[in-house]
Amino acid sequence: MKKSFVIGALIATVFSSSAFAREQIKVVGSSTVYPFSTIVAERFGKNTKFKTPVIESTGSGGGIKLFCAGVGLQHPDVANASRRIKAKELASCTNNGVTVTEFIVGNDGLAFANSKQTAQMNVSIAHFAAALAAELPANNGGALIANPNQTWADVDAYVAEYTGEEPLGLPSTKIRVLVPPPTSGTRDAMGALFMKNGHKKLGTYEAVGKKGSERLREDGAAIEVGENDNLIVEKLVADPDLMGVFGFSFFDQNRDKVHASALDGIELTFDTIAEYDYPGARPLYAYVKREHLEVIPGLQKFFKEFISERALGIDGYLFPAGLVPLSEDDFAEQSAKTRKFPALSM
């Protein structure tokens, strides 16, 4: 008798739960933005009367998909992304009645790093592309072949021969690079900043084509790992011959264990990212659902906190966590958006 009552009560909750009001902001998206937006959320919860926002790390692509699914309490209010929303994604948002305001919340740099036990692997992004491309033209402008480079010395020779530049004297260790999974924005950024631009620099972009330029080889040289960046750092320490690609904040926290390669001769620092000198520099984004601004308590205030000098500024509390601040002009532009929340169109 008692049991059936409990079950009955549960079933009643199930069917009435859609009527539950939601008191806290829900955020989904990039695992790179996650550490920063959680810090803002916690402060927001402690400083205001609003509940602390709930933040899920789903990867940029997965987050935007959830975010664009529709308007209503069961859908998230904010999507973080470590790359810009794609036109296709924005269209699906629009189809579901969602309009968005775009914020750039800061800058990040893709670290290409290895263990401190081995020497820094200072290469150009042309080497990166030549190491990880699925297909490359045979030297001297030949037809496309499966990537022939097995070691970094092979890559060195290939790039030197292709571009006519002096070889760098790279070691003859086998190419093995830990790369982020396809759902993550970091992977997209790596595709665009290291692979595509690398092919352009190498001069093979025309030959491999737009799609082919971002394709990674599948013979075990590029090793996909999950979104857990700590795991990447641990693997790098355990195996000094491994290389890894991950976000700046994890590099910043693990400087005693790993060092980042200088790419195209530019070291990975706060300044080279802020100035966009470093080839792996990229902006980080947050998208808010405009339809929810008046519905979810505190949503506007949350963005006023996020896009504030005390959070994003050079003295802000996100700087020590590894977020590279925006330039003054960029900050002013983003900050102005928190007044009217203009709709994004592409």
Place this chain on the structure above:
Amino acid sequence: MRQHYTAIIAKSLQARHRRERGLKYLGLISILFGFAFLLILLGNIASNGLSALWQSHIQLEVTVPADAVLDEHGAISEDMVFETNWNGIVQKSLRTEFPDAKGMRARRAVGKLVSANAGFWLKEKILANPELLDSPQKFWFKTSDEVDQYIKGHMDISVPESDRRLSDQQLAWADTLVEQGLLERHFNTTFFTQADSREPESAGILGAVVGSAMAMLVTLVLALPLAVMSAIYLEYFAKPGRMTDFIEVNINNLAAVPSIVFGLLGLTVFLNFFNMPRSAPLVGGMVLSLMTLPTIIIAARASIRAVPPSIRDAALGLGASKMQAALDHVLPMAMPGILTGTIIGMAQALGESAPLLMIGMVAFVVDVPAAITDPATALPVQIYIWSDSAERAFYEKASLAILFLVAFLILMNMAAVLLRRRFERHH
């Protein structure tokens, strides 16, 4: 002739005994092997995690002026509490300890010694005890996670200064505080009384424990009656035939389905179709109950089948209905077995994080859930989130949480054994 046979038998008996001993030792070695690995694993986790039971604190003397909290009538004013720079009060007091630290950089470096949440802590403390206003008070504030790691010896100070989270100067300041007796390690109650936080020193496990407990309760309430009813139907009422075989094959298949699939099911059915709240222990429990259901059904059927048919026959023979025979006579005898199956299923569910990922329970949740529809995480999820955090101090937190999860499992198993004993005594 006879002697000849006994000699052969004696000889073969010897060989048989030898083999028997071999088998016995082989079994013993296997157990020892497994046990050794368990010890290594737990020992490793414990050595990493037990240090998280302590947290470094700095003693500071602060004076909170009355106008930080009270309006002109002497009542607590929320606006004034909001306006007050609580962290500033802590920082100011900290700087008086190091008057030689001048300039922006040095001041910021000093500020990094205490937790970024120290101001919030002070606010809570003062609001709870307004009588402390306007007089100098000595409080123990948490240090930042970096200082805490240094004090615990988890920071490699042999690397160059630029590669460390703390500068030589900051380390020297921390050492001075230790010498003056102003920096001590205290028991970390926060770990057991708070939910998640981005500052490792303020992070606790309570939110995850409550979330797990709620989800487990939902799982138990849903899965146990459903499984027992299914088992009774299949054993006593279902007519043997194609349909029953089909159901049986499917139940066995379900037990082997990877858990993430149940998460996907939860996402499409519970969240998208029924519009149930995301990240809620209610949905988590429902998904986990789907996952444990086949395990319990299989165990329940086996233990019902193990009850001697004579019991049921006798009940039926004396005029009991099928239902009476099943509920009053067979089920109580089958209960110990059913409970064992339930516990195995629940223990599996407790350690599961993959299906929870799909329904949004892998999330940053700072508020302890108060209802089964509130956003929450679960223990394994909390471990995963902490192990994925950049700050080194979360590593020991994750290890301690693992120990806690193991303790939780042991507790569950003990409850189960006690329950079984009670049932066995009654029958």
